[in-house]
Amino acid sequence: MFVHILTRLFQSLVTMAAMAVLVFVGVFAIGNPVDLLINPEADQAEMAAAIARLGLDQPMWRQFLSFVSGLLQGNLGTSFVHNAPALGLILERMPATFELALLAMIFAIVIGVPAGLVAGLYPERLVGRGIMGASILGFSLPTFWVGLMLIMVFAVWLGWLPSTGRGETRSLFGIEFSFLTLDGLRHMFLPALNLAIFKVSLVTRLARAGTREVLLQDYVKFARAKGLSPARVIFVHVLKNMMIPVVTVIGLEFGSVMAFAVVTESIFAWPGMGKLLIESITRLDRPVIVAYLMLTVLLFVTINLIVDLVYSVFDPRVRLSESS
Amino acid sequence: MTLSQDLSSEVPVLDVRNLCTRFFTEAGVGKAVEDLSLCLRRGEILGLVGESGSGKTVAGFSLMGLIDPPGRVVSGQVLFEGVDLTALNERALRKLRGNRIAMIFQDPMMTLNPVLTIGTQMIETLRAHRRISRAEAWSRARDGLARVGIAAPEERLAAYPHQLSGGMRQRVAIAIALLNEPSLIIADEPTTALDVTIQAQILAEVQRLCRETGTALIWVTHDLAVVSGLADRIAVMYAGRLVEEGRTEAIIEQPLHPYTRGLIASVPSRNLRGERLRQIPGMTPSLMSLPEGCAFAPRCDRASEACRARAPVMETPASGRMVRCFHPLTAPEDRS
Numbered sequence A: 001m002f003v004h005i006l007t008r009l010f011q012s013l014v015t016m017a018a019m020a021v022l023v024f025v026g027v028f029a030i031g032n033p034v035d036l037l038i039n040p041e042a043d044q045a046e047m048a049a050a051i052a053r054l055g056l057d058q059p060m061w062r063q064f065l066s067f068v069s070g071l072l073q074g075n076l077g078t079s080f081v082h083n084a085p086a087l088g089l090i091l092e093r094m095p096a097t098f099e100l101a102l103l104a105m106i107f108a109i110v111i112g113v114p115a116g117l118v119a120g121l122y123p124e125r126l127v128g129r130g131i132m133g134a135s136i137l138g139f140s141l142p143t144f145w146v147g148l149m150l151i152m153v154f155a156v157w158l159g160w161l162p163s164t165g166r167g168e169t170r171s172l173f174g175i176e177f178s179f180l181t182l183d184g185l186r187h188m189f190l191p192a193l194n195l196a197i198f199k200v201s202l203v204t205r206l207a208r209a210g211t212r213e214v215l216l217q218d219y220v221k222f223a224r225a226k227g228l229s230p231a232r233v234i235f236v237h238v239l240k241n242m243m244i245p246v247v248t249v250i251g252l253e254f255g256s257v258m259a260f261a262v263v264t265e266s267i268f269a270w271p272g273m274g275k276l277l278i279e280s281i282t283r284l285d286r287p288v289i290v291a292y293l294m295l296t297v298l299l300f301v302t303i304n305l306i307v308d309l310v311y312s313v314f315d316p317r318v319r320l321s322e323s324s
Numbered sequence B: 001m002t003l004s005q006d007l008s009s010e011v012p013v014l015d016v017r018n019l020c021t022r023f024f025t026e027a028g029v030g031k032a033v034e035d036l037s038l039c040l041r042r043g044e045i046l047g048l049v050g051e052s053g054s055g056k057t058v059a060g061f062s063l064m065g066l067i068d069p070p071g072r073v074v075s076g077q078v079l080f081e082g083v084d085l086t087a088l089n090e091r092a093l094r095k096l097r098g099n100r101i102a103m104i105f106q107d108p109m110m111t112l113n114p115v116l117t118i119g120t121q122m123i124e125t126l127r128a129h130r131r132i133s134r135a136e137a138w139s140r141a142r143d144g145l146a147r148v149g150i151a152a153p154e155e156r157l158a159a160y161p162h163q164l165s166g167g168m169r170q171r172v173a174i175a176i177a178l179l180n181e182p183s184l185i186i187a188d189e190p191t192t193a194l195d196v197t198i199q200a201q202i203l204a205e206v207q208r209l210c211r212e213t214g215t216a217l218i219w220v221t222h223d224l225a226v227v228s229g230l231a232d233r234i235a236v237m238y239a240g241r242l243v244e245e246g247r248t249e250a251i252i253e254q255p256l257h258p259y260t261r262g263l264i265a266s267v268p269s270r271n272l273r274g275e276r277l278r279q280i281p282g283m284t285p286s287l288m289s290l291p292e293g294c295a296f297a298p299r300c301d302r303a304s305e306a307c308r309a310r311a312p313v314m315e316t317p318a319s320g321r322m323v324r325c326f327h328p329l330t331a332p333e334d335r336s
């Protein structure tokens, strides 16, 4: 197990390095921030001074080297716009996105797994068909439209839930979180639901497919031949096997929910990383974009690692073959 | 009609009467088991023999009440210790399954749940049927593994199925079947997937255990040679029907049904060295489109007009044996 973790860590480092190159080159290619950043009225000398200050007069490879050396010291550059460390800007926004994504994934599991299980157990019945119909809707409706509908129904018409901002926050380990207060939770509900809709559909389909496949296995029939109760067969024999693919995908999806909460955060004015990214892209604030992407890569790599470990808890075959 | 009535007054463990199981699929109705009658007494071992697809597994599941849609037991009775299982509800059946009637499946690699330990899978079998503590269930499970010849049973209880070999897994499945001391075990080709030496070991052990505990056993196989040394009686199945049933020696020494004779002729050990194995010509018919009369007629060298017009029923010729054939073989000279 220990060797396994070390190997995986090393793989993760290599991935990070490769991504650093790609991200840097990619962002370099999207445009010259000078045009956007510097007052067009400025004269030649002012312009040159500004360019030099931002380090944009250096050739690309030099810029890359200074980027890498900064990276190794944990410095991802300074925002052109805010004139503050890019990493700090992002990290400041991260808890908001994190808690939102977490709640969204909880929604996805709490709704998706039971729905998928029921749909898998009764594929021919009305409930099964209904659930699948709903999941197709969840897949095909665009996030922004669902978001607007949620706001209209729950915030405007019914007036049950707030639709903008984080609400009241409370600090935990020096970080502000919304989920610690009732008001904060109420503010989280709609955006998290919006973020979750697609994932609920995904988890439902996975859980259904998994259930149907597992039901056909000999070991389920054997469990029945042993005289076990239907509850034991379903909640132990079927569920435990069906959760293996679901856990993997949920883990991986968590990364994408965090990294791409952009639309939802914009609609619900949720001050997370996604909103920051949009702002930075419109202003070509390269260091922030690069830092954001690097952080996203780090996030995915870490999640992959965790999924790998959690997976081995669920699937003894993985756990044991590695240790022997 | 049943053997036991004239042989003993004791209620047979299993008395199956005219059982029919069909699959209602889009391609048509598959008569997987048709007019199956069987009788087993305490401690008796019956070999159920037939080619692949002849309905042996379906027959086993039908007895357990484990036929799933699109299949259904359409008629007949399964009297288990005098109680008709086809009339019981699911709850009552569950009390019997794994408790009074146990089954061992065909493929040992697939029967154990990959994410649960051997111990969990054994203990749940015990606790589903009796109120005992985990600790007691655990020690019974351990003894159960030891009984089927598994070394270091304590360690095995903590193991997951993939850590065990195929032979070992099948021993575990057998141990699970024996756990609640059932009076009937249905073993569905439990050794087919294993290599020959392990097959022989398991065979001998199951036989010993059944003799010791008085458990009746139905040993399903497509290999006549396997059961001829094990079973008290043999039932031969063809295209969903029993075609012949009788004491093992009688069946082997003097088969009455042309299909049984074909099966015996294709067993390697009975052929002279150098002589080619005689295969039965033709193919197993599809259960969706069985011929009008005798299902074996297209492959039978004794087939007459009568065979093609009507289906033969199970009959008891003078010898007291049971055969489903209009022109049964009678004397050894008939074996051409």
Ligand SMILES: Nc1ncnc2c1ncn2[C@@H]1O[C@H](COP(=O)(O)OP(=O)(O)OP(=O)(O)O)[C@@H](O)[C@H]1O
Binding pocket: B023, B025, B030, B032, B050, B051, B052, B053, B054, B055, B056, B057, B058, B059, B069, B070, B071, B106, B222, B287
């Ligand atoms: N789920 C099902 N749906 C439709 N038909 C089925 C189903 N299960 C079994 N059958 C039919 O029942 C027939 C008998 O199958 P069964 O598995 O009992 O054969 P078998 O004698 O056990 O063969 P084998 O030696 O290959 O295990 C099959 O040929 C098939 O046509």
Ligand code: SF4
Binding pocket: B258, B259, B294, B295, B296, B297, B298, B300, B301, B302, B303, B304, B307, B312, B324, B325, B326, B327, B328
């Ligand atoms: S009934 Fe006729 S066709 Fe069928 S096995 Fe007997 S002789 Fe052959």
Ligand SMILES: [Mg+2]
Binding pocket: B056, B057, B058, B106, B188, B189
């Ligand atoms: Mg079979």
